[in-house]
Amino acid sequence: MAHKKEKTFQFMIVGGGIAGVTCVEQLSSQIPSADIALITAGSHIKAVTNYKQVSKTLEEFDVEERPSSVLEARFPNLTVIHPAVKSLNTQSHTVETADGRVFGYEKLCICSGGRPKLLTQDNPYVLGIRDTDSAQAFQKQLSKAKRIVIVGNGGIALELVYEVEGCEVIWAVKDKAIGNTFFDAGAAQFLIPSLEADKPERAAPCRRPRYTTEEPAAGASQTFTADRNSRGRDSGHTESGSALGPDWHEGIVLRGAEQVSRRVSVEYECEVEKIFTAEDLHNSPQQTLRPENVGTWPVYILLTNGKTFGCDFVVSATGVVPNTEPFLHGNNFALADDAGLQVDDHMMTSEPDVYAAGDVCTACWEHSPLWQQMRLWTQARQMGWYAGRCMAAHVLSEPIELDFCFELFSHITKFFNYKVVLLGKFNAQGLGPNHELLVRCTKGQEYVKVVLSGGKMVGAVLIGETDLEETFENLMLNQMDLTQYGEELLNPNIDIEDYFD
Ligand code: FAD
Numbered sequence: 001m002a003h004k005k006e007k008t009f010q011f012m013i014v015g016g017g018i019a020g021v022t023c024v025e026q027l028s029s030q031i032p033s034a035d036i037a038l039i040t041a042g043s044h045i046k047a048v049t050n051y052k053q054v055s056k057t058l059e060e061f062d063v064e065e066r067p068s069s070v071l072e073a074r075f076p077n078l079t080v081i082h083p084a085v086k087s088l089n090t091q092s093h094t095v096e097t098a099d100g101r102v103f104g105y106e107k108l109c110i111c112s113g114g115r116p117k118l119l120t121q122d123n124p125y126v127l128g129i130r131d132t133d134s135a136q137a138f139q140k141q142l143s144k145a146k147r148i149v150i151v152g153n154g155g156i157a158l159e160l161v162y163e164v165e166g167c168e169v170i171w172a173v174k175d176k177a178i179g180n181t182f183f184d185a186g187a188a189q190f191l192i193p194s195l196e197a198d199k200p201e202r203a204a205p206c207r208r209p210r211y212t213t214e215e216p217a218a219g220a221s222q223t224f225t226a227d228r229n230s231r232g233r234d235s236g237h238t239e240s241g242s243a244l245g246p247d248w249h250e251g252i253v254l255r256g257a258e259q260v261s262r263r264v265s266v267e268y269e270c271e272v273e274k275i276f277t278a279e280d281l282h283n284s285p286q287q288t289l290r291p292e293n294v295g296t297w298p299v300y301i302l303l304t305n306g307k308t309f310g311c312d313f314v315v316s317a318t319g320v321v322p323n324t325e326p327f328l329h330g331n332n333f334a335l336a337d338d339a340g341l342q343v344d345d346h347m348m349t350s351e352p353d354v355y356a357a358g359d360v361c362t363a364c365w366e367h368s369p370l371w372q373q374m375r376l377w378t379q380a381r382q383m384g385w386y387a388g389r390c391m392a393a394h395v396l397s398e399p400i401e402l403d404f405c406f407e408l409f410s411h412i413t414k415f416f417n418y419k420v421v422l423l424g425k426f427n428a429q430g431l432g433p434n435h436e437l438l439v440r441c442t443k444g445q446e447y448v449k450v451v452l453s454g455g456k457m458v459g460a461v462l463i464g465e466t467d468l469e470e471t472f473e474n475l476m477l478n479q480m481d482l483t484q485y486g487e488e489l490l491n492p493n494i495d496i497e498d499y500f501d
Contacts, residue, residue, distance in 0.1 A: 005094055008104030009037040011391060012095065013111060014085050016040030016068060018377055019358025019384035020111035021047060026388025028075040031395070035077055037103060038068070039095065041084035042131075045071055048381055055470045056477065057410040058421065059378055065132060085112075088327045090351040107353050107391050110327055110341060111384060114320030114359035114375060119151060119272055125299035125313045126275060129156060130320075138254075138315065142167060145256045145312035149301050151272055152317030154181045155376075155413070160254070160315060161195065161264050162416045167256020170309050172267045172301075179415065181374075184427055186439055187461055190447040194416035195264045270305040275314060320375055322360045336362030345402045346394070347387035355391060357383035363406075370408045370424040370458060370476055378411060408476055412469075421469045424476050425451055425459035440490040448490060455483035471497050 011027050011034055013020045024038050038045075044065045051061040068080040083098040088108075096102050116128025127138050142148065145167050150157050153173040161171050173180070177188035281300055297310025322340040327333065334342040334350035340362030347355045358380035363373045373379065382405045393400035411422045428435045428451045435458070440448040446464030450457055450472070457475045462468055475482065480500075482489060489496070 003096065003100055003102045005102045005104050008093075008106065009079070010034050010106050010395070011036045012039065012103065012105035012108045013037070014039050014095070014108070015111035015113055015358070015360070016042065016045035016080075017111060017113045017358060018046050018048060018063060018380040019113070019360075019387070020109070021045050021071065022381050022384030023109050023111060023357060023388040023391075024071065024075070024078060026385050027392055028078060030389065030392040033077065034392075034395075035079075036075070037079045037081055037105070038071065039081045039085055039097065039103070040068065041082070043068060043082065045080075047071075054412060055410075055473050057405060057408045057473060058412050058469060059381075059410075060412055061377075061381070063377060085326050087329060088331060088354075090331045090354055093353065105353070107355065107395065109347070109355040109357060109384075109387050109391060110324075110349070110360055111356070111358045111380075111387075112323040112327075112360045113380075114322050116316060117319045117321050119314065119316040119318065120275055123275065125277075126316050127313055128316045129160075141313055142254060142256050146258055147297070147309070147311045148256070148313055148315060149309055149311045150315045150317060151301075152315075152319070153179060154317060154319060155415075157315075157317040158182070158415050160317065162199070162262075163254045165199075165255050165261050166258045167263075168258070168260075169262070169264045170267060170311065171264055172270055172272065172303055174269065174271050176269055178266060182415070182420070182422060182427075183461060184449065186441070187447050187449065187463060190441055190443075190463060191416050191418070193444065194418070195262060198261060199417065267303055267305060267307065270303040270307075272301060272314075273304050274302040276300050276302070278310075320359055322362070324360060334364075336364060338362055346390045346400065347383060348390070355387045357387040365402065368407045371406050372409050372425070372429055374409070374411070376411055382406070408473065410473065415463075418463050419465060421460075421462040421466075423460045423462075423469070423472055424457075425453075426461045427451075428459060431458070438487060438490050440492065442492075450489060452482065455481045457482060468496065471500060475500065 013023050013036070016038060020038060020040065024036060027034060027036055045068045047064050047066050049062045049064050051059065053059050072078050072080050081097065081103065085095045086098045087096045093106065094102050094104050116130050118126060118128050120126050127134065127141065129135055129138055142164065147168040147170065149170045149172060150160055151172045153175055157171065158179050161169055177185035178192065179188050277299055278296060298312060299314065300308055300310050301314055302308045324339065324341055331351055336342050341349050341356040341360055342364040343349055343356050343361045345365035347357055349356050359375045361383065386403045390400055409424055413420050425431055431453055434453060436452045438450040438452065446466050447461065448466055448468065449461040451459035456479045457472060460472045488494060
């Protein structure tokens with residue numbers, strides 16, 4: 001770094017996402033006199049609003065994008081710096097920004113998030129969705145599309161297949177069931193009929209769709225269609241600048257060029273073998289296409305199940321890669337297997353005075369038996385908040401212990417218009433064969449799955465308005481032996497809340 005250092009800040013936070021902003025808020029409220037810098041790539045920051053603690057560990061909130069000046073107005077000791085960080089020198093405790101300015105720090109927290117793991121780089125027909133700009137680019141391309149292929153089985157793919165209308169969707173998932181990141185095959189079967197039903201009007205109760213227990217064969221496909229009736233939604237209107245928050249797609253009309261409603265075909269247990277253009281196809285006569293694909297699609301995708309689909313574009317929704325790149329060169333960060341910056345139970349990386357929080361980091365402390373890291377809004381907020389507390393505690397020489405929020409994994413969200421609550425080892429993660437499952441399912445209404453290990457409740461998936469989250473959360477936290485209750489635990493005629501009072 002040849003440039004002269006402009007200023008040294010007591011605390012420097014890189015990244016204006018949920019983790020970074022929450023870290024700034026926490027530090028500013030704990031040490032109001034501290035000199036804090038927030039360096040972020042964009043002119044807008046993400047703010048958590050309408051925060052609600054639903055139970056001991058479950059929380060709900062909205063995410064809004066706001067000009068960074070709003071944050072500076074709130075915290076007089078905060079300086080927001082643009083543009084992005086280009087490099088970091090942990091020895092001299094300095095960062096250089098893309099415009100060549102150099103700033104010093106005493107304590108640094110890297111909250112630079114992640115970027116979509118794209119199937120291929122620099123292919124105009126392969127889109128990833130990460131921020132408002134990429135969501136709007138997706139919306140624009142979708143408005144002209146007749147068929148798209150969505151690759152991936154996580155939360156973004158789940159939301160997209162449900163939300164996209166007026167366009168055929170081929171959904172390629174590598175697992176035996178949809179939503180494998182969040183559910184087992186039973187929950188997937190519960191949700192799948194929603195893909196063939198009309199979407200209910202916003203805030204309306206769910207329709208009861210047809211239920212099928214048929215499992216798709218390996219490598220097979222399933223198709224679901226729903227005719228679009230007049231739905232009273234304004235298909236031409238777009239609220240520009242809406243943030244990617246928990247309901248990121250609500251401000252954006254995800255509508256293709258066709259008049260039909262949803263038409264989703266799922267291709268199970270397959271990955272992408274190759275993506276090629278019509279021209280490539282022309283030059284490789286050995287490539288055979290199914291009759292419905294012959295035509296003039298701009299791009300083609302060959303899946304490992306041997307099927308090729310022509311489409312307008314491919315959405316790559318296969319997860320995120322931590323944004324560590326600008327920080328690694330010349331430094332000695334320990335990286336985890338998923339390429340995140342390793343952090344200990346004080347959110348500290350392996351470099352002195354450097355902390356990290358949110359999607360960019362990997363929690364490498366010894367986890368509580370009921371917690372795991374998932375790159376989600378809630379965890380970005382919790383980590384940013386806890387990193388702020390740790391930084392302050394270290395400066396003030398105060399002791400600090402791992403926060404209670406890392407005791408039990410909990411996530412509340414919505415998939416296919418159903419409320420979904422995930423608790424603990426909800427998919428029996430890491431339990432091996434040493435567990436038992438109890439399931440209660442009412443078609444179109446609720447799906448309840450409990451994971452028991454050694455007679456104790458260690459995880460649960462609650463889909464629908466089950467009202468069981470608090471009781472189950474308590475049973476998990478207090479690790480009560482439930483052996484004597486057996487299947488009665490899920491007996492719908494027993495008010496379980498009273499039972500355990
Ligand atoms: P980010 O929000 O990614 O913020 C990173 C910040 O760092 C940005 O401001 C960026 O500009 C800045 N930055 C990056 N590099 C630099 C640099 N070199 N210098 C300076 N600044 C830099 N989670 C859920 O819980 N529920 C959901 O329903 C859900 N849906 C999602 C839908 C989509 C489309 C996407 C993309 C994600 C979704 N997620 C969801 C995941 C969630 O968005 C992330 O877990 C969360 O935003 C991570 O927050 P963060 O602060 O770590 O990172």
